[in-house]
Amino acid sequence: MATTAESSRDLAYRGRGRGRGIRTIPEGLTGPLRRPNVNVGNEESRQTLEEVTRRMQLATMETIEEDATQVINMVRNYSVTGKDLQEVASKFYKVTLDNSKYGIVAAELAKRMANFEVEGAKFRNLILKLLQSDFIKRDVLRRDSMNQWLGFVTFLIELLAVLRTQSGDILKALLKPSFVSLTELLTSTDDTLLAEEELEHCVGVLKRRGQFLQEQDTASMECLMKALRDKILDVQTSAYGRCLLLELLEMSCRGWGLSDDIKEYYKETITRH
Structure with missing residues (x-):
């Protein structure tokens, strides 16, 4: 990084x-x-x-x-x-x-x-x-x-x-500051609730702009996805956080789009956590 x-x-x-x-x-x-040009004195x-x-x-x-x-x-x-x-x-x-x-x-x-x-x-x-x-x-x-x-x-x-x-x-x-900021959101190790809030935000941003970012800088996106996979395997990551990240990982593997049934699956799984 x-x-x-x-x-x-x-x-x-x-x-x-x-x-x-x-x-x-x-x-x-x-x-x-x-x-x-305006009349500065006219304030009415x-x-x-x-x-x-x-x-x-x-x-x-x-x-x-x-x-x-x-x-x-x-x-x-x-x-x-x-x-x-x-x-x-x-x-x-x-x-x-x-x-x-x-x-x-x-x-x-x-x-x-x-x-x-x-x-x-x-x-x-x-x-x-x-x-x-x-x-x-x-x-x-x-x-x-x-x-x-x-x-x-x-x-x-x-x-x-x-x-x-x-x-x-x-x-x-x-471009580089964007990837740096997303990586810092993803890899936060602070207080559990705050770290999860950052993780949620990172996932939301990438769902919206992940494809665009990948098109601009493939190498940086690969590094970010590696950090994402490491976060999934991290024992400190909650079950809820893993579900969010797994959905994003699958989304990226499928060209940044998911079918309705896959979306529904993740929605139900995340809701249970």
Whole structure:
């Protein structure tokens, strides 16, 4: 497994290079997502940060295009300066980490807001910088808040899956940190309940993005699957944990898909534990 220092350097590298755009812009929005010149003194119709945050939290995958358009318009209205956009990015990031289930929606919103820029501050770069900082100190994040640690892993991997450069490539600097984070979830040896919570989360993420991750880095996925098999054989792994891992292992062996009867078998088996 890669060392923390190596992983940190990889993620830190993400700020260099070309090709920082995205391919998808919500329907109805044309041209670069830059804040137009406004009268800073006119505060009457300006959105508040709380209003922008609440609207972000209401977004769903079912209505993501409409939600993203409304959120971007509100962010345009609020972000008069680069500092304002930094506040939006920080608030958005905190909300995302506080709720790991929101990470999927948050990544889609971030993709659509990626090129929004005010006074040289670009939304994508602000978010990536926050991710970089938390990855470097992920041991502290995990110790202080298991919920935020799980939210971080979800958001990191979902961003890797949906965010693209102008040339259509993934952000490769996020790839190694994603595998490092998943491995740490899988191999946790802390308190039994916390370790099981991390294991559950790892399985859930891999069920959703395992095929994508394998396509991006076969060697790293093979290492992760070896760690998974070792975890199954570990005497410290509960019967419940083994069932989760066995289902995931079979899923990966079958090309990341299971028939309904196999799913039902594992569901009944896991329920008994």
